[in-house]
Amino acid sequence: MSGALAGRVAVVTGAARGIGAAVARAYAAEGAAVHALDILPSERDGARITHHIVDVTDETAVAAAFAAIEAAEGQIDVLVNNAGIITLAPVEEIAVEAWDRLIAVNLRAAFLCIRAVAPGMKRRRRGAIISMSSNAGVRGGLHESAYCASKFGLEGMSRALALEFAPYGVSVNTITPGHPVRTAMSETTYSEAMRAIWKDPAELAPAFIHLAQQDASGLNDRYVRAWDLVQALAHDTATTEYRA
Numbered sequence: 611m612s613g614a615l616a617g618r619v620a621v622v623t624g625a626a627r628g629i630g631a632a633v634a635r636a637y638a639a640e641g642a643a644v645h646a647l648d649i650l651p652s653e654r655d656g657a658r659i660t661h662h663i664v665d666v667t668d669e670t671a672v673a674a675a676f677a678a679i680e681a682a683e684g685q686i687d688v689l690v691n692n693a694g695i696i697t698l699a700p701v702e703e704i705a706v707e708a709w710d711r712l713i714a715v716n717l718r719a720a721f722l723c724i725r726a727v728a729p730g731m732k733r734r735r736r737g738a739i740i741s742m743s744s745n746a747g748v749r750g751g752l753h754e755s756a757y758c759a760s761k762f763g764l765e766g767m768s769r770a771l772a773l774e775f776a777p778y779g780v781s782v783n784t785i786t787p788g789h790p791v792r793t794a795m796s797e798t799t800y801s802e803a804m805r806a807i808w809k810d811p812a813e814l815a816p817a818f819i820h821l822a823q824q825d826a827s828g829l830n831d832r833y834v835r836a837w838d839l840v841q842a843l844a845h846d847t848a849t850t851e852y853r854a
Contacts, residue, residue, distance in 0.1 A: 614819055616641030619683040621676070623666050623723060624693030626650040629742065629791065629811040633690055634659055636815035637822065642688065645679050666693050666719035667711075676726035685734060686727050688822045691720035691741040691764075698753045709756050716760035717767070724771065732778040739775070740821045741768055743784035743833060765833065772831035781824040781831075787814060788835030809837075816840045 620637045624630040625646035634646045638658035646652060647664045664675045680686060695715045697708050720741050731737030746754050747761030765784055772782040791809050817836035820843060824830060841847075 613641040615688070615822055618642045618687040618822070619645070619679070619685050620688035620690065620822065621645045621647060621679060621686055621723070621727070622690040622692060623647045623719065624742075625661075626652045629787070629814060630690070630692040632811035632815050633692065633818045636812070636819055637688070640819055642822075643683060645683075647675060648693070666723060667714040669722055672719070672722040672726055676723070680730055686730055687736060688738045689723055689727050689740070690818065690822075691723055691739070693719050694742060694760075696754075696757045698757075700753055701755045704756055712756045713760050713763075716757070717763045720764060721767065728775075731775070731780045735779045736825065737775075737778075737780040738822050738824055739768075739771070739780065739782045740818060741782075741784050743768075743786045745786060747784065747786070748833065769831065772826075776826040776830065779826045781821070781826050781828060783821055783824070783829065783832045783834055785817065785821065785834045785836050787837060788839075789814075789837035813837075814840060816843055 615637055620642045622630050622634045622637070622644060625634045626648035627650070630646070630648070631652065634644045638644045642658070644659045646659050646661045647666060649663065649665050651663065652661045662675055664671050666672055676686070693715055695712055697704060697712050724739060727737065727739070741764055743764055744761045745751070746758045747765045750758055768782055768784045775782050789809055791811055791814060814836040817834065817839040820839060821829060821834065
């Protein structure tokens with residue numbers, strides 16, 4: 611590791627397992643002080659990672675957690691909105707409570723976390739906001755009406771926030787795996803064919819490290835396919851699509 615994130619403070623939501631846990635560990639390995647937020651206990655601990663049990667859909671809990679992190683660290687430089695859930699069902703079979711919970715986890719939580727870091731990032735004129743999107747954020751999927759609604763909403767919010775944060779030098783991007791990845795969610799949704807080629811979440815980490823280093827003059831206001839970016843960085847063939 612190169613210490614690319616030395617001196618930075620990162621918050622990663624949905625960080626108890628899967629992609630969130632892999633990103634938290636990669637950020638810590640690159641020198642960042644990482645705060646991992648999840649409603650579940652972490653499956654693995656790591657150096658430079660502080661775990662917080664937080665319901666990121668709860669306005670009061672989010673405000674308190676981020677205020678405590680800012681007080682302890684003096685800054686938050688990177689926010690990764692990774693927390694997410696999925697419901698697969700015909701629309702007439704989706705309970706209103708299930709719809710509301712999915713929108714809360716996938717979209718409301720990202721809004722609450724971004725709102726919490728906004729004052730500090732704007733004041734310091736520095737920061738990177740990365741939100742986990744999906745193919746379901748740019749096209750429809752069968753029996754994914756709730757999930758697509760949340761991810762399309764995340765895309766729209768991020769495009770608007772990129773405009774809002776750009777004058778302050780803060781980058782705002784969305785990211786999708788771009789390749790089947792083994793997570794707790796994919797273990798319930800992937801076909802056998804997709805399981806045969808899925809990758810470990812840690813293989814996507816370089817894309818998140820790259821985005822964490824961006825400001826508004828670099829890679830910004832993009833929907834990034836993580837696996838494509840990882841390959842481009844590894845082979846030094848990244849085009850302007852993935853380079854500042």
